[in-house]
Amino acid sequence: MSINDRINTILNAVVHLYITKAEPVSSEMIVAYYGLSISTATVRNDLQLLEKQGFLMKPHTSAGRIPTDKGYRYYVDQLMEKEVVHLSEEEKEEVREQYKIVRDYNEIMKVTSILISRLTHNLGVVLAPNMIKDTLKDIHFVTLDNQRILVTLVTNSGLFFQKMMKVNCTISDENLEAISQIIKKEFYGKSLEVVNDEMLNQIYHYYFKYQTLDSIWKLMEECFDFTEDETRLFLGNRSYILKQPEFKEIEKLNYFFDFIEEEENLIKIMRKPILENQIDIIIGSELGQDVMEDCSVITRQYLLKGKLRGAISVLGPTRMNYSKSVSVLDFIAEQLSEILSE
Amino acid sequence: MSINDRINTILNAVVHLYITKAEPVSSEMIVAYYGLSISTATVRNDLQLLEKQGFLMKPHTSAGRIPTDKGYRYYVDQLMEKEVVHLSEEEKEEVREQYKIVRDYNEIMKVTSILISRLTHNLGVVLAPNMIKDTLKDIHFVTLDNQRILVTLVTNSGLFFQKMMKVNCTISDENLEAISQIIKKEFYGKSLEVVNDEMLNQIYHYYFKYQTLDSIWKLMEECFDFTEDETRLFLGNRSYILKQPEFKEIEKLNYFFDFIEEEENLIKIMRKPILENQIDIIIGSELGQDVMEDCSVITRQYLLKGKLRGAISVLGPTRMNYSKSVSVLDFIAEQLSEILSE
DNA sequence: ATTAGCACTCTAAGGTCGAGAGTGCTAATT
DNA sequence: AATTAGCACTCTCGACCTTAGAGTGCTAAT
Known part of the structure; x- marks a missing residue:
């Protein structure tokens, strides 16, 4: 076992034991728990070295060592077994x-x-x-009551997004169906991000293009505003x-x-x-x-x-x-x- | 001020002060904060009385008083001002x-x-x-992808309930539409509770009645099982x-x-x-x-x-x-x- | 390079002490 | 009879001290 191996073993031991016991780790403990064939004095020398290098610290002079952030960092990057799955x-x-x-x-x-x-x-x-990068696959309107409509928006990966919209006039199912057809026609396959942008920027365009459906488009603007980041x-x-x-x-x-x-x-x-x-x-x-x-x-x-x-x-x-x-x-x-x- | 009024005032004072200061309340504190024109000794006598009756207690012999559960109970039932709205x-x-x-x-x-x-x-x-006592007003199926269907169930008070169903075969939109029509026909206006019961108990009945739609009914059974209390x-x-x-x-x-x-x-x-x-x-x-x-x-x-x-x-x-x-x-x-x- | 030995340091727990807060009782007052 | 002043008594809380022991770091020996 080279000296470097030993130092690594000792750092590893400190991290392990501290994680398990939640108490500063002493030289004696390391030797005992790891059955090392070196003396506690040697371990103490190594601990001093590790402390000087910033991997370990002591809460007070006569206490054992605990890892510093740098110590943990070295542990997770270099020492930790990553392959083994620690799940029963x-x-x-x-x-x-x-x-x-x-x-x-x-x-x-x-x-x-x-x-x-x-x-x-x-x-x-x-x-x-x-789902902002997903593309629009389908859109549905469900009338909850005469003031509320539930919009369900389905994306290409089968996720969905829902929003409840308040309306101040009754909109017939036919009109809702029509508008969902229009939206599908205009936006199918476009990412929600794009739909959002286009809808916000070009709402008046759609408004005039499909005038027959009048006030609904104002609602669409609000409905497609995902900017509030609904995370x-x-x-x-x-x-x-x-x-x-x-x-x-x-x-x-x-x-x-x-x-x-x-x-x-x-x-x-x-x-x-x-x-x-x-x-x-x-x-x-x-x-x-x-x-x-x-x-x-x-x-x-x-x-x-x-x-x-x-x-x-x-x-x-x-x-x-x-x-x-x-x-x-x-x-x-x-x-x-x-x-x-x- | 009758003696009873005084006792009530003192109990009220203890509760109030304890709620505010989170410390046992002394006779002196009561007199000071409430500007009472009686001496601390009198208050102490009353406190003793209240303690004997179980409304107050002391954490230790030389401490002030704190309310017992009985004290709080009397306070909220009898003393607390309920009219005044304590909101700015x-x-x-x-x-x-x-x-x-x-x-x-x-x-x-x-x-x-x-x-x-x-x-x-x-x-x-x-x-x-x-919403279990609401009645069924509408039901919609939305195909998310070829393995998942989103069921939206709307009630008479505009609430909705959603469930994602896994299917192992593709079901056409026409069939979904058909089944939603059937469900609306059978269950419109019935409470979800009843829908749940009938669906669970009579699933085979529906299964045979609308055989053409074959396997979908098995899913309906699962879908309408609200018993798991989705609170x-x-x-x-x-x-x-x-x-x-x-x-x-x-x-x-x-x-x-x-x-x-x-x-x-x-x-x-x-x-x-x-x-x-x-x-x-x-x-x-x-x-x-x-x-x-x-x-x-x-x-x-x-x-x-x-x-x-x-x-x-x-x-x-x-x-x-x-x-x-x-x-x-x-x-x-x-x-x-x-x-x-x- | 490693280790035994030992002095040294610091913590944590326990113990003591006094100040102060607050009571409850007694005797005096209203 | 109800209230109050006065005071002894009790208990907590913080300060301070002491001690055991855990653990180190150094020195000198191996």
């Missing part, structure tokens, strides 16, 4: 079971976030599929994260909840472009949020019919089980893509 | 503003839960309108409640979150029948849940087109501002009913 057959079965029951997209997203929470004991987050975010259980020792001071929890309840914060993190089938791990200070410097986020995108769509994440303390979380996200992303695409 | 014009305006923006039912529910949280600084909860619950912000002093011990928070994340718990409380336009206040031990004995729930139902539908609630520590919470629920229920019924 029971856990996998649980996921499959849950997915068997769900019926609609909302439920799928909700269940996914809960599954991630349960399996990682951190907070699971799901960003619903973005839907699903947060799983909070109860697991409360039990993490890092949150035993209520102050930390406050920061954490203030952060996650501002949806923009999470969306910004999860929207970050990631290479297909890759995992994005952001550790502590890398988040660039002072109040979240003790937390990490792991994000993975999922596919729908082969295309990147939404993302799923684990949010927890920097002292989270990274390899387990990665395994969970990998497995769930795979199952989710399958369900959505089937 | 700004707060009301905020509510109206928020409701102006929302577009669909889901969003309305979500916004409502958040508004309740924000205005009460506790947890707001919304139970979505129950939708919306929880508002958790961040306010974290800041309440009763939750400074993390243990209490754990119990709280475990409780609210089990949706059944909240549904059971909120489904309890309540007289129209009445408020239901459940205090501490009245909840019958050991772990929640320091929490209270206030529930109010809201109307849709004049009929009781869902419920909105405030969940917080027993030391919550009951009159403010009641005002918030009253105002929001009114606004919500209006929005839903307009």
